[in-house]
Amino acid sequence: xxxxxxxxxxxxxxxxxxxxxxxxxxxxxxxxxxxxxxxxxxxxxxxxxxxxxxxxxxxxxxxxxxxxxxxxxxxxxxxxxxxxxxxxxxxxxxxxxxxxxxxxxxxxxxxxxxxxxxxxxxxxxxxxxxxxxxxxxxxxxxxxxxxxxxxxxxxxxxxxxxxxxxxxxxxxxxxxxxxxxxxxxxxxxxxxxxxxxxxxxxxxxxxxxxxxxxxxxxxxxxxxxxxxxxxxxxxxxxxxxxxxxxxxxxxxxxxxxxxxxxxxxxxxxxxxxxxxxxxxxxxxxxxxxxxxxxxxxxxxxxxxxxxxxxxxxxxxxxxxxxxxxxxxxxxxxxxxxxxxxxxxxxxxxxxxxxxxxxxxxxxxxxxxxxxxxxxxxxxxxxxxxxxxxxxxxxxxxxxxxxxxxxxxxxxxxxxxxxxxxxxxxxxxxxxxxxx
Amino acid sequence: xxxxxxxxxxxxxxxxxxxxxxxxxxxxxxxxxxxxxxxxxxxxxxxxxxxxxxxxxxxxxxxxxxxxxxxxxxxxxxxxxxxxxxxxxxxxxxxxxxxxxxxxxxxxxxxxxxxxxxxxxxxxxxxxxxxxxxxxxxxxxxxxxxxxxxxxxxxxxxxxxxxxxxxxxxxxxxxxxxxxxxxxxxxxxxxxxxxxxxxxxxxxxxxxxxxxxxxxxxxxxxxxxxxxxxxxxxxxxxxxxxxxxxxxxxxxxxxxxxxxxxxxxxxxxxxxxxxxxxxxxxxxxxxxxxxxxxxxxxxxxxxxxxxxxxxxxxxxxxxxxxxxxxxxxxxxxxxxxxxxxxxxxxxxxxxxxxxxxxxxxxxxxxxxxxxxxxxxxxxxxxxxxxxxxxxxxxxxxxxxxxxxxxxxxxxxxxxxxxxxxxxxxxxxxxxxxxxxxxxxxxxxxxxxxxxxxxxxxxxxxxxxxxxxxxxxxxxxxxxxxxxxxxxxxxxxxxxxxxxxxxxxxxxxxxxxxxxxxxxxxxxxxxxxxxxxxxx
Numbered sequence: 024x025x026x027x028x029x030x031x032x033x034x035x036x037x038x039x040x041x042x043x044x045x046x047x048x049x050x051x052x053x054x055x056x057x058x059x060x061x062x063x064x065x066x067x068x069x070x071x072x073x074x075x076x077x078x079x080x081x082x083x084x085x086x087x088x089x090x091x092x093x094x095x096x097x098x099x100x101x102x103x104x105x106x107x108x109x110x111x112x113x114x115x116x117x118x119x120x121x122x123x124x125x126x127x128x129x130x131x132x133x134x135x136x137x138x139x140x141x142x143x144x145x146x147x148x149x150x151x152x153x154x155x156x157x158x159x160x161x162x163x164x165x166x167x168x169x170x171x172x173x174x175x176x177x178x179x180x181x182x183x184x185x186x187x188x189x190x191x192x193x194x195x196x197x198x199x200x201x202x203x204x205x206x207x208x209x210x211x212x213x214x215x216x217x218x219x220x221x222x223x224x225x226x227x228x229x230x231x232x233x234x235x236x237x238x239x240x241x242x243x244x245x246x247x248x249x250x251x252x253x254x255x256x257x258x259x260x261x262x263x264x265x266x267x268x269x270x271x272x273x274x275x276x277x278x279x280x281x282x283x284x285x286x287x288x289x290x291x292x293x294x295x296x297x298x299x300x301x302x303x304x305x306x307x308x309x310x311x312x313x314x315x316x317x318x319x320x321x322x323x324x325x326x327x328x329x330x331x332x333x334x335x336x337x338x339x340x341x342x343x344x345x346x347x348x349x350x351x352x353x354x355x356x357x358x359x360x361x362x363x364x365x366x367x368x369x370x371x372x373x374x375x376x377x378x379x380x381x382x383x384x385x386x387x388x389x390x391x392x393x394x395x396x397x398x399x400x401x402x403x404x405x406x407x408x409x410x411x412x413x414x415x416x417x418x419x420x421x422x423x424x425x426x427x428x429x430x431x432x433x434x435x436x437x438x439x440x441x442x443x444x445x446x447x448x449x450x451x452x453x454x455x456x457x458x
Numbered sequence: 459x460x461x462x463x464x465x466x467x468x469x470x471x472x473x474x475x476x477x478x479x480x481x482x483x484x485x486x487x488x489x490x491x492x493x494x495x496x497x498x499x500x501x502x503x504x505x506x507x508x509x510x511x512x513x514x515x516x517x518x519x520x521x522x523x524x525x526x527x528x529x530x531x532x533x534x535x536x537x538x539x540x541x542x543x544x545x546x547x548x549x550x551x552x553x554x555x556x557x558x559x560x561x562x563x564x565x566x567x568x569x570x571x572x573x574x575x576x577x578x579x580x581x582x583x584x585x586x587x588x589x590x591x592x593x594x595x596x597x598x599x600x601x602x603x604x605x606x607x608x609x610x611x612x613x614x615x616x617x618x619x620x621x622x623x624x625x626x627x628x629x630x631x632x633x634x635x636x637x638x639x640x641x642x643x644x645x646x647x648x649x650x651x652x653x654x655x656x657x658x659x660x661x662x663x664x665x666x667x668x669x670x671x672x673x674x675x676x677x678x679x680x681x682x683x684x685x686x687x688x689x690x691x692x693x694x695x696x697x698x699x700x701x702x703x704x705x706x707x708x709x710x711x712x713x714x715x716x717x718x719x720x721x722x723x724x725x726x727x728x729x730x731x732x733x734x735x736x737x738x739x740x741x742x743x744x745x746x747x748x749x750x751x752x753x754x755x756x757x758x759x760x761x762x763x764x765x766x767x768x769x770x771x772x773x774x775x776x777x778x779x780x781x782x783x784x785x786x787x788x789x790x791x792x793x794x795x796x797x798x799x800x801x802x803x804x805x806x807x808x809x810x811x812x813x814x815x816x817x818x819x820x821x822x823x824x825x826x827x828x829x830x831x832x833x834x835x836x837x838x839x840x841x842x843x844x845x846x847x848x849x850x851x852x853x854x855x856x857x858x859x860x861x862x863x864x865x866x867x868x869x870x871x872x873x874x875x876x877x878x879x880x881x882x883x884x885x886x887x888x889x890x891x892x893x894x895x896x897x898x899x900x901x902x903x904x905x906x907x908x909x910x911x912x913x914x915x916x917x918x919x920x921x922x923x924x925x926x927x928x929x930x931x932x933x934x935x936x937x938x939x940x941x942x943x944x945x946x947x948x949x950x951x952x953x954x955x956x957x958x959x960x961x962x963x964x965x966x967x968x969x970x971x972x973x974x975x976x977x978x979x980x981x982x983x984x985x986x987x988x989x990x991x992x993x
Contacts, residue, residue, distance in 0.1 A: 026798065344464065390741070417787050433473050
């Protein structure tokens, strides 16, 4: 009952019109340009480098491999491997070694991966997904194949095309453009997961995408399109599954019988698995009021952010926030040299806005809108009082740092920042308690 | 060109605290405007101007307090001037001042408003550290302070423009005559008068429907949290309706409307229990606070016969809010069934408790009316008929006795053969004897006043007609109203009329008299007398 429950969501001003219909820029493959690959994964696990400086690589050649999960990384260009360079990486938010490859502009292809067809078996598809080196393209970068490692009791494949972060339109443009790949991907993933049906969730007011998909649904009887409300954070797994299935789960969506994948991940899978060509480029939204020509850019993975910014006409003002990702979850970085990674969906460039903090009026807006059902105002007070037990009691570790609390706060209190700090100290306390 | 790394997120809502407070201020200003217009129409321009000046004075005083506070706290600051201006706006004392002023009746003296504003601002808010840190609703603090320290009843000059004389406000009248336990129509006021605010109370509390509309608008705009007021008003409504039904009131719905429309309940629900600073932050906590406030309000009204049930109950729930915040640590989107169970359980308990309280306050008796009098009053009257002697004297002399054996030595001025007395000797006895008196109206030849159910009635044993009524009781407002009646009746020719006036100087009662009430009293006495003596 809404009387006793927090709302947990809110409509945001999406600003999608900035880049929704702009012409897509394709940076292509230029001779002499360089691509960079961080040697650490987003969870700070090491990445094993398989090439040495001076080696010649081809498009689709395996150059590195994650050590915690098996995720191969393929070169998106052909050319020469250079010495490793220290560059800022958004994976770990500090400068780390990067593999550098100089593009020779030839795009020499290497041997394709093992392909599958729509009639392949579950095991074949799983092996192909694993070999494709795909991670979730929605932002978190979780290896896709892990979800399909012998899943049990899955009834539905949920394709997340919600894109609830403001400014982002990559899903919008790619899902519209590549409906065939999307539907093929759905069929393959349904087979891999054992799901009997697939639901493609998109926001209302995305008529173009909806109509484009619906026009081709005749040949895919098990796929349906579901429109969900235009609220934030609709694209978060829990919120989306609650909206579509009215179910809540404890740890993994599989508990609710659902496997969930980002729309672009499904599209990429549909292409990579059927053609055997690893993913080499992705569509990125470069948007915000701090950039001259906001639009979507197709670029090689590993391209530096500054090249994208230049392609979009440069910055519109002096001081900006450059955010890899959307303005809600993303964290601004202090440079523009970091390379684009596979999960990165956008670069949001915003004019710097400063806010004057007022005393908390305890209105409970943050509590009411927290999608995790937390009480940020109480957690902030506990943090100030260094009351760690209370922070654990208040379930601070369930925070997903969606940014909603800071967004809602009429007193402009940096609640999300406080929540991050609270999580850090609580994590430390919890690890101490284990000992 | 620089890339800044200020904290995420980079998109914020447009709604600021200042905006919330300005919208709240606009809503309060609308209520104030309604109050000013009503005052101009009903009490004339001098009080109309006063209703404007009271607000100005209150806001000015709280601003002064704020400024002094800022100066004291930032003595050596070079930007003191800027700080003062910032604090004046962002301490939101103007909201406190507006709420406080609207909680005062228009006849409140300026110095009372000044003292109350200072208390509200300094003790209610600034000593805790200013906006966002206070424990109690500052306006409620100010109001309770002046309630305890000053006599807020209406002066004579207001009475001339009022039909109501008891306590100055209609809420006071309902409180003192029916003790929050009666559904007898308040003389001269229709249900619509009470809903629309066409009566006297504190400046802001009377406009029930306007307040509901404003509350809905504010809730939709996200300025106030709607949970606490919904549970507050809902629980009070159900409680009062059930009290009315269980105690067998003539009109339970009217009784509910009295509870919702009188005593500033709607004002408290829209502007005070929604004060975010002093109520819990979680949705569940807000629900609980609403229910607890409802419990306290009804108990304070019915149990202790208090006009200010709303303000006191809100001040008390402010105390439990921090504890609620500490206890409610679970996720706010889980276990809604349990939360609903707890809240509705508390609600049901509240209703049960209040009904039981009302039942016991009412002596557990069924109330209905006989000859326009409530049953307990009627029964009391009847019991007195056996206690008092009707003297069979031809020369129309009569005596009146108080409840005890001791005759008060009052002598009749008129010519009566017997005296029918309905007596109460002291203030306590009013409460005891007429635990649940209805308001009684006496109308003598068109002159209207309303009274407590206390009077001396002289009935001629020869003709069986009412000869005299004693309205006079000394002390409390008895003098004023007694003399009014006396003056009015003084011009009567007793030989040809059936009425006389008896002065009862030694009796102290809390009653005030009206001619309407006396008429009814006389009729009732006659009925009882006839029943007892067969005339």
